[in-house]
Every structure is written in C-alpha cells, then in structure tokens.
Amino acid sequence: MRGLDASARSFTERVWEIVRAIPAGKVLAYGDVAMLAGDRKAARAVGGALRAFAGDHDGLPWHRVINSQGTISFRGDLQRANLQRVLLLREGVVISELGRLEMGRFRANLRALPCYGALDEGLDF
C-alpha cells in the first residue's frame, strides 16, 4: 500500500497537507479529503480543520474543498461562501447558476495526492 504514516501528524495537519496539494482549477469533496487523511468517515471533521485555519497563513487553497454534491457549503456564513465561489471561478471552475459544478470534470486526481492509509480500510480508488 502506498499509505503514509498517519500517526506522524495530527488529523488537522494531514488535512492541510492534502488540501495544499490540490491543483488550481480542481476541487475535492470533504469526504475525499477525509479518506485521504485516513478516515473515511471524518468528512465533517475536515470542515473543522479548515475552520481552524481561518485567517491563518495564506497558501492553503481551502476554497477547493466543497461538499460531495458539488456545491459550496454555506452553513450560515454567506461571506465565506461568496469568496469561495469567486476564488473558484477565478481558477476557471465552471459553476452553474444553481451553484453547482461538475465533480466528474473538476474533481482532482486522488491518486496524485498524499494518502494516509485509506487503503487499509478496504477502500481503493
């Protein structure tokens, strides 16, 4: 297996590393990040990891992470949602008027990203 050592860093740090590796113009679902981070079911915690980042050092393309339905998660923060939409459009990501994008076309290649033992859970992709 090509999984890295998950215990090397905290879940949050793993999330940051993975998100940092998402190429411009591509996106990933929270669930995808969770899987790569080694926890298939921790999609929700991924949001927390990015929340914790809020405002910190730039360089983390947090806007490239959306929900599995191909839409931006509002969760009450319209400010952030708008910014995220603009940043994605700026990278060439096509978003419909309903705020949805084609995952099949803009989803980043999982095999090209850091992976923390996701395969141990019997998953493959």
Add this chain to the structure above:
DNA sequence: GCGGTGACACAAA
C-alpha cells in the same frame, strides 16, 4: 472524561 458543535455524507421517504 463527557457532551455540544459544525465548511459533511448517505440512505430513506
């Protein structure tokens, strides 16, 4: 250690 919280996912209705 326990219980709430939240940028989620998925199945069911």
Add this chain to the structure above:
DNA sequence: ATTTGTGCCACCG
C-alpha cells in the same frame, strides 16, 4: 429532485 434523520469525527469547554 428535496427534505429528514442518523452516523461519525476532531475540537473545545
């Protein structure tokens, strides 16, 4: 296609 309910996890009091 939409709306609910339920499961799951890391963080923070």
